Amino acid sequence: MKLTDAKLQFIASWGAFGTHWGINRTMAQIHALLLVSADPLNQDDIMEQLSISRGNVNMNIRELIDWALVDRVLVPGERKEYFTAEKDIWKVSRLIIKERKKRELDPMLKLLEQLKDVDGDKKDKHVKQFVDTVTGIKRFGEQADKMLDVMIKADENWFVGSLMKFFK
Amino acid sequence: MKLTDAKLQFIASWGAFGTHWGINRTMAQIHALLLVSADPLNQDDIMEQLSISRGNVNMNIRELIDWALVDRVLVPGERKEYFTAEKDIWKVSRLIIKERKKRELDPMLKLLEQLKDVDGDKKDKHVKQFVDTVTGIKRFGEQADKMLDVMIKADENWFVGSLMKFFK
DNA sequence: TTAATTTTTCAATAAGTTTTGAAAATTCAG
DNA sequence: CTGAATTTTCAAAACTTATTGAAAAATTAA
Numbered sequence A, B: 001m002k003l004t005d006a007k008l009q010f011i012a013s014w015g016a017f018g019t020h021w022g023i024n025r026t027m028a029q030i031h032a033l034l035l036v037s038a039d040p041l042n043q044d045d046i047m048e049q050l051s052i053s054r055g056n057v058n059m060n061i062r063e064l065i066d067w068a069l070v071d072r073v074l075v076p077g078e079r080k081e082y083f084t085a086e087k088d089i090w091k092v093s094r095l096i097i098k099e100r101k102k103r104e105l106d107p108m109l110k111l112l113e114q115l116k117d118v119d120g121d122k123k124d125k126h127v128k129q130f131v132d133t134v135t136g137i138k139r140f141g142e143q144a145d146k147m148l149d150v151m152i153k154a155d156e157n158w159f160v161g162s163l164m165k166f167f168k
Numbered sequence C: 001t002t003a004a005t006t007t008t009t010c011a012a013t014a015a016g017t018t019t020t021g022a023a024a025a026t027t028c029a030g
Numbered sequence D: 001c002t003g004a005a006t007t008t009t010c011a012a013a014a015c016t017t018a019t020t021g022a023a024a025a026a027t028t029a030a
Helices: A003-019 A025-036 A043-050 A054-066 A089-115 A125-153 A156-166 B003-019 B025-036 B043-050 B054-066 B089-115 B125-153 B156-166
Strands: A070-073 A082-085 B070-073 B082-085
Touching: A003 A025, A003 B089, A003 B125, A025 A043, A025 A054, A025 A070, A025 A082, A025 B125, A043 A054, A054 A070, A054 A082, A089 A125, A089 B003, A089 B125, A125 B003, A125 B025, A125 B089, B003 B025, B025 B043, B025 B054, B025 B070, B025 B082, B043 B054, B054 B070, B054 B082, B089 B125
Parallel strands: none
Antiparallel strands: A070 A082, B070 B082
16 A cells, blocks of 8 residues: 555544544644654645644644643744644553543543532432442542553553553 | 433443444434343334334344344234344454444455555556555454454453453 | 334434635744 | 744634434334
């Protein structure tokens, strides 16, 4: 397969993949494009290669920068801003875990903490089922929280070496 | 907080949570409702408690059954079908991992396998960047794949006991 | 059987999300 | 400063996804 076609297919698939993970299609496509580009790109490059509008590029690039997946780089002698993606996929996954944990898991745990103290007789089976469910999810979430914290701090060697040996 | 309000808040939040994870809002809400209900519910119960249409309940219940998160149960003397959710959150998480792995990770790995054999001179920096990126993601995906397989097979005791000790 | 009940389907509609593009704001070279 | 280049904003439009509800299909009690 030609490089150009392979790039297009990678970008399309990464975009579709992203939608399953709460990341919008275009944001994932821009990310994909930058991941496979050897040199930094500017807004016009991205507009042209993905056939999308300036506003769209601008908004999604900002979002990618928020997630720390993309950095602005200064190209000497150029007025325009250039962008480049973090290429180390282990670092990328840690950045994504960190961001999603903050946005999703942490607030959920906070809510469950409140809900577990519902009023009413613990002997009542409806109250009991609610409390048991909430408590169970909370415990699970706390374990996941710890595990993810370790992953966020770990580096690839730790991950591949220790964890994967552990997982046989 | 009263049980009724706590339930509503749990259902609303679980629904919002689900949308971040590629699960539609209503499907997650029905799941939440069944998780906190002590007894099985029928379509009319769900329609009433969530204020949604019959068609909507029917489609999303079927989807939940596909994922094996919900089971049909026969209530003696009743004509209607009743539904109940798997309450063990560890089992629930394994079912979700299994389904999403099959739908998302496996196809992505298949694609990356093809893309890594792109034509062209490996010395060319554009080809090199593409191949390096694809190979890196593929390797990462394969590790994740193995790890998730172990998790799918594991039970809660293994998970909490061994893994969590490992994670300090 | 038949007819009442229940479940399923699906076209139309509604709701939600993303994208555009032109105008406003900002930046910076001269 | 001034004005050209660039970036940002955001209301309107396009697109995507979810929901409704009525009709069709399936089920089952009598």
